[in-house]
Amino acid sequence: MLLIKDLRVSIDGEEILKGINLEVKAGELHAIMGPNGSGKSTLAAVLAGRELYEITSGKVLFKGEDLLEKSPEERAKDGLFLGFQYPIEIPGVSMVNFMKTAINSIRKNRGEEPLSASEFLKKMREKKDLVEISSSLTNRSVNEGFSGGEKKKNEIFQMAMLEPELAILDETDSGLDIDALRIVARGVNNLKSPLNATIVITHYQRLLEYIVPDFVHVLYNGRFVKSGGKELALLLEEKGYEWINAEEVN
């Protein structure tokens, strides 16, 4: 589904991603871990099409097509979703209006009819129940005045609404209480199917107790330095990144 080959990315002349290789197949769940500033969010943003970054080399295929050629909204249409590490506030724009515009834009780009008001509201109710987000949040402006945890839950709600094929969740578990964490996990597990894939970026192995990854990758200083199964997360938690560092130096 997603194939990244030797991806190098700079910002203001400074190289941040230094040759990333990754393959994510349909049905898989990948976890990316790594210390602060190692480039996890950069990778996620580049995949979603943020233009801020300069891609100096490499190739990314999404469902067999060149991803880097496409605009962010085309990528969304193709089924890519990014759960933001820092969700953005849009004052004055109601969640309902935002979600309706998003869903119908995507449908339009896919050549589908827009959802009717009642179909949309039904979907909204269904997904609201799934992620246990209260109407008092969905009736407000997008993320405006939401608490940190509420914003994260709202990302999962949007993911549930948009039903992406590939979801990249950038630290969606950070700042969540234990109940919210379970809900996020439920959102992810609910989406899981042989046709979809998920990449979760996280600092905590705690999330991985609820969402069982097929692979764990360690991003260190712009490179994947280690990959393994879910046990790698445990090892990291125990030994810290110093351990990787030492290994790499050896």
Next chain:
Amino acid sequence: MQNEQDHILNEVTSGEYKFGFYTDIEQDSIGRGLDEDVIRTISAKKNEPEFMLEFRLKAYRHWLTMKMPEWAHLDIPVIDYQDQIYYSAPVQKAKLNSLDEVDPELIETFNKLGIPLEEQKLLSGVAVDAVMDSISVKTTFKETLAELGIIFCSFSEAVREHPDLVRQYMGSVVPYTDNFFAALNSAVFSDGSFCYIPKGVRCPMELSTYFRINAANTGQFERTLIVAEDKSYVSYLEGCTAPMRDENQLHAAIVEIVALGSAEVKYATVQNWYPGNKEGKGGIYNFVTKRGICKGDNSKISWTQIETGSAITWKYPSVILRGHNTTGEFYSVAVTNNRQQADTGTKMIHIGKNSKSIIISKGISAGLSNNSYRGLVKVLRGAENARNFSQCDSLLLGDKCGAHTFPYIESANHSAVIEHEATTSKIGEDQIFYCNQRGISTEDAIGLIVNGYAKEVLNKLPMEFAVEAQKLLQISLEGSVG
């Protein structure tokens, strides 16, 4: 980051003006220039009574002693008033069966503008007075309204048919001595609407005037007068467009509203004159004096304006709160893009006891434009317990545009409570990216954000126009982000 922002801004700010066509119809025009003879000619062409000509001449003589105001935050090129045409009317070619019939070509013009003049095709519940250049082409539903005693007709017709009413109220809210453009308008005004709502009558439909400039080199100087007798109600809407031309054209209008005891008048404007091109060539110079007086106790006047057009806008719809317990409201969204300039706001003059006013102004600037809010809240000595609340927000797209706020407060009564709030915000590239990531195009994202920002004001428009206004906001910012 900066580059991307610039790139985005360049793209959304290159939208096209949708009403820029020109109707090739024979015009009855007089030569360029302005003197007393020109004024006599205009008055004669309109078959006006003597008092009207005298009013015009007095105004003209006064205008000669005045200078263009210079205090606005506007860069106004020198205007040669002798180079303008002050009267131009489309000549109706086809043989018409009745006086009320309209040349098909004009009907077609207004159809293209989305203003059908055949009553059966109109939005139900809206009566229209259609004005092209210097004359009113057609007023719909006149008879239906007349059954209730409501007078809704062109200003020229009112001067002829209802001279006493015109004489009593014309210039009573905006005297010709008021300002340079008011004096000019009073001297040469062409057409506009007149509306009279008798005592106790609630006007059953929206009244609206649609102004169209068509002829080249011609100024439009319309004049509208609305009188609402005791306990009456009317909601009024004004729209305007003009062809795209490289030359600037002058538009100097006056609107006067008189609300008597417990009367309520709502006046909404969707101003979409041609704004000029991206480089700032062409466009309408829009110098407008709009003022209402809440003359009787418990009366209410509210101005709502959606200002998206014109190269230059100079306009301050105001309310004189003369009666006790009166209410004045001003809701405004002013959009400037490319090289447009706007200096707009309101004046609320509190004279009566317990008079209240509310001002909600939402400026949106993009491109290289300049957008200023200028507002005066004045409380006179006798205005016990006057209240004002003002909220002035500015939204910026990009960093090459300007937004300014000039609030003036003068209070001579200690019991008055005046509150002023102001905010400035920017549409961030991160907000747009967030929308893009959810599948929303940049233009739709801007539309969404801008309409969210202007919601409070858009909600004040009659339903059927609110949707139009929303689209218009988005269109005027098209090309400002991408």
